[in-house]
Amino acid sequence: MMDHRLVDLFVTQMQVAWEWLTGDWGPYLLATVMGGCGLGMLLPGGFQGRLARGVGLALIVASAALLLGTGPWGTPGVETVLVVVLSAVALLASVFMITTHRPIYSAVWFALTLLSVGGLFFVAGAQFLGLATVAVYAGAIVVIFLFVLMLVQSETPALCDRVSWGILPRYAAAGCGFCMAALIVLATHDVRNLRDPHAAPVATVRTEHVAVLGGQLFSRHLIEVEIAGTLLLLALVGAVVMSRLHPLRGQFADTLHQALDPDFTAGRPLG
Amino acid sequence: MNEVTLLGHLLVLGALLFGLGLAGFLARRNMIVMFLCLELMLQGISLSLVAWGRFHDHWDGQLLVIFMIAVAACEAAIALVLVLMLCRYCGSLDIAAWQSMRDEGVPPYIDREVPDEPDDGTRHVWPVLTPAGVLPPPDPQRDLNRPHV
Numbered sequence: 001m002m003d004h005r006l007v008d009l010f011v012t013q014m015q016v017a018w019e020w021l022t023g024d025w026g027p028y029l030l031a032t033v034m035g036g037c038g039l040g041m042l043l044p045g046g047f048q049g050r051l052a053r054g055v056g057l058a059l060i061v062a063s064a065a066l067l068l069g070t071g072p073w074g075t076p077g078v079e080t081v082l083v084v085v086l087s088a089v090a091l092l093a094s095v096f097m098i099t100t101h102r103p104i105y106s107a108v109w110f111a112l113t114l115l116s117v118g119g120l121f122f123v124a125g126a127q128f129l130g131l132a133t134v135a136v137y138a139g140a141i142v143v144i145f146l147f148v149l150m151l152v153q154s155e156t157p158a159l160c161d162r163v164s165w166g167i168l169p170r171y172a173a174a175g176c177g178f179c180m181a182a183l184i185v186l187a188t189h190d191v192r193n194l195r196d197p198h199a200a201p202v203a204t205v206r207t208e209h210v211a212v213l214g215g216q217l218f219s220r221h222l223i224e225v226e227i228a229g230t231l232l233l234l235a236l237v238g239a240v241v242m243s244r245l246h247p248l249r250g251q252f253a254d255t256l257h258q259a260l261d262p263d264f265t266a267g268r269p270l271g
Numbered sequence: 272m273n274e275v276t277l278l279g280h281l282l283v284l285g286a287l288l289f290g291l292g293l294a295g296f297l298a299r300r301n302m303i304v305m306f307l308c309l310e311l312m313l314q315g316i317s318l319s320l321v322a323w324g325r326f327h328d329h330w331d332g333q334l335l336v337i338f339m340i341a342v343a344a345c346e347a348a349i350a351l352v353l354v355l356m357l358c359r360y361c362g363s364l365d366i367a368a369w370q371s372m373r374d375e376g377v378p379p380y381i382d383r384e385v386p387d388e389p390d391d392g393t394r395h396v397w398p399v400l401t402p403a404g405v406l407p408p409p410d411p412q413r414d415l416n417r418p419h420v
Contacts, residue, residue: 004313008419039291043298050279064287073280080272088283094288094311095349098295103304103364110307111289122280126321126333136340141310142349152358160365163382170298176358184286190278214332217337225400228341235345242352 026184027066035063038176043098043174044166057095063178064091071192082123090116101161107145114138128168128210274326281322288315301364302354313343332352 015037021029038059041047068087090113097109114137121130165171217225272280299305314389317336324332354364370380374383 035290039294043294066285068280068283071283071312072276075272077272079277082280083272083277083280087280091287092292094291096306098291098299098304106304106307110311113311113314117288117318120281120284120318124277124321126325126336129317129321129333129336132337132340136344137310137314141344144347145303147308148355149294152303152364153354154409157284158301158364158380160363160367161304162299164298165380166383173297174294174298177290177292179290180293181286184289184334185283186288187277188282191277192282194275194277213330213333217334221334225339228338231345232341233349238349239352242349242356246354 023246025186027070028186029064031066032182034059034066034222035178035181036171038063039095039174039178040171042095043164043170044162045166045170046099060095061091067182070185070189083120086119086123088118089113091118093221103149103161104146107142107149110145111138111142115144121166125209128213147157275318280324283316285315285318287313288318290315300366302357303351305366306350306354309383310343310347313339322338336363 038056038159040057042060048051093109093112093116097106098104100109114133117128118133118138121127121133134245147206164173289312292308292313292315295308295311299308317339320332320336320339322332324330324335356406357369358364367380373379
């Protein structure tokens with residue numbers, strides 16, 4: 001009798017789970033699991049072999065394709081090809097960026113991601129932003145990152161680049177990232193599946209783009225521009241001041257030492 | 272491809288970039304790579320903002336991204352100086368070197384297994400020195416996370 005009820009309960013639960021998987025949320029759940037497993041295999045400390053890395057990459061690509069395939073595609077055109085190529089490059093480059101063992105390569109892959117995101121900005125009609133992303137991000141910020149890497153890291157890859165926080169946190173982090181992505185995609189489900197018969201085809205170039213953007217920036221958002229300029233100046237001054245300070249010497253260093261190290265005796269030479 | 276499908280595609284791509292950056296930030300231990308992952312998350316958000324701005328035919332999405340780039344530049348400058356100081360202090364970019372600031376009662380994280388890096392001929396070859404003096408007593412905790420060099 002008891003067994004019957006348990007079996008019935010099990011069958012019912014399995015039916016519910018199957019309906020759930022094949023229902024609206026199924027693709028998102030599947031994408032989360034596949035992407036989490038794939039990325040967890042690829043992250044540092046994971047599998048090293050060629051076959052395992054290929055399987056991990058294939059899982060991530062399948063997960064991304066599943067998420068991208070939940071919306072309509074419309075009639076293909078030149079923009080479709082551009083968007084597909086650029087987003088494939090962006091995704092692969094960012095996967096390689098977070099999985100490679102060498103921080104320098106990481107920065108270079110990030111620059112490739114930025115280039116393709118800049119291309120997507122061009123397709124989406126934001127020419128100024130595409131240019132700014134390539135010039136400011138890929139041209140300046142990534143170079144600062146490379147500069148600091150050159151200053152601080154002599155031997156690559158260091159221990160901390162070859163390992164992660166252990167098996168469970170690695171897969172949990174990967175699953176968490178893909179779960180976040182799937183939730184955002186799920187939240188925009190209604191908008192993406194909007195069937196608008198009057199939706200215009202994509203027009204890539206808009207006339208007088210920069211002029212209108214500058215007009216908006218310096219009329220409606222003038223205060224924000226001033227604040228951003230002040231912030232940049234403050235960051236510049238702050239960075240100079242902080243880099244002039246000798247690292248943690250004096251009374252503050254002693255306090256920090258005592259906090260970090262119970263058997264610290266004041267006056268011990270640092271470094 | 273019309274406006275709606277372009278919006279949908281850019282939103283999914285932005286979500287994926289954000290998720291990848293989040294996973295990398297949680298899983299990586301190198302402080303500089305963690306900041307790169309933060310920048311990747313910002314890129315995902317910029318894509319979403321541009322897509323929404325285009326969909327609603329409004330300029331505020333792009334303007335917000337311009338301010339985001341400015342703030343990201345400030346953040347990169349300050350954060351990299353901080354990373355530089357932390358690295359000068361403890362001699363390593365490993366964020367686990369700062370785990371002595373963890374909560375009370377939490378056991379320290381110790382690497383169980385460290386995979387071997389395949390030797391591709393680019394590793395340093397250090398000179399072999401003749402041992403001299405008395406070997407100091409080993410301290411496994413200190414050897415794992417050296418407070419200074």
